Amino acid sequence: MKFGLGLFLAGSASLMLVGCDKAPSRNSASASQDHLARIKSSGELKVGLEGDWQPFSFHNEKDQLVGYDVEVAQNLAKKLGVKAKIVEGPWDGLFAGMDTGRYDLVINGVDVTPDRAKTYDFSTPYAYDRTVLITRSDNNDIHSFNDLKGKTTANSIGSTYQEIGEKYGAKVSGVDTLAETLQMVKNRQVQATINASTSYGDYMKHRPDEPLKIAATMDKVTEYAIPMKKGEDNASLKKAIDNALQEMKNDGTLSKLSVKYFGADLTKPN
Known part of the structure; x- marks a missing residue:
């Protein structure tokens, strides 16, 4: 009886192993999909x-x-x-x-x-879209992106706008949102910010009395x-x-x- 049971268990184990080999793998199936x-x-x-x-x-x-x-x-x-x-x-x-x-x-x-x-x-x-340079309305020192050299700006960390500011020689303060950058310009914490024309336009539509203006616009379309x-x-x-x-x-x-x-x-x- 022990001998027969041993064969039975061994055979069952073999069948189980064979069954496992044939079962499809979810991971391999997922890996085959793009x-x-x-x-x-x-x-x-x-x-x-x-x-x-x-x-x-x-x-x-x-x-x-x-x-x-x-x-x-x-x-x-x-x-x-x-x-x-x-x-x-x-x-x-x-x-x-x-x-x-x-x-x-x-x-x-x-x-x-x-x-x-x-x-x-x-x-x-x-x-x-277009990329614009934004300053306070009473700022008479910045009229183009070239005027950013030696100035301070605020922009989202790692954004294209931060790169543009640095390219033109500005010292850029990294912040999280558009509203923060414009608030910093308004409060004279920085002298300018760079952003999308659409975003600035939407911001000013809801706050038309803010002392801000577009000082320059990039020629290249975004x-x-x-x-x-x-x-x-x-x-x-x-x-x-x-x-x-x-x-x-x-x-x-x-x-x-x-x-x-x-x-x-x-x-x-x-």
Whole structure:
């Protein structure tokens, strides 16, 4: 009996091992999918954005997260057949969050720069803007970006605007939000700030008496696009995002959202 039981147990163990070898691995199955397939399997598109950069993303009087980028993200997710899961975070952590997989995409008015293009692939542009230099209304020393040399500015840490200030020789104080930078200019803590024309325009629309002005505007148009990590894993995702954006342009969705949040159609180069 012991001998027979031993054979039975050994045989059962062998069968169990064979069964385990044939069972599909969830990890290996997931690893065989590209990024777009994993997004569709999960049923959600994780999007990182700031949440405090009006009119791109901000909280309204009911504390609801709204804005141009918020609705662009929601529409893109719908086009992909999934739901948008929007996660707010500081600007200087958005790209790191995408690199580690916390976000699938960053949709945050990201402008395409040569340095970023070395690391990330970008979608086709979905909005166009201008970069402006903002000072107090009574400032008579700054009339161009070249006048920033030796001056002080305030901008979001790690932003293109911080880089521009440093490029022109300014000492840049890093802060978190547009409102903070403009408050610092208003209070003479710094002499200028650099930001998007759309954001400044929206800020002044709600605070028309603020002692601020645009001292200079860059000639080059800013292209806003959606970055994603380079590589074959994102090839089909980039194609799907580009196709969805084109559909949103063709059916007028992007234009309507632009007028809603910017007060003008900024979906074409101006």
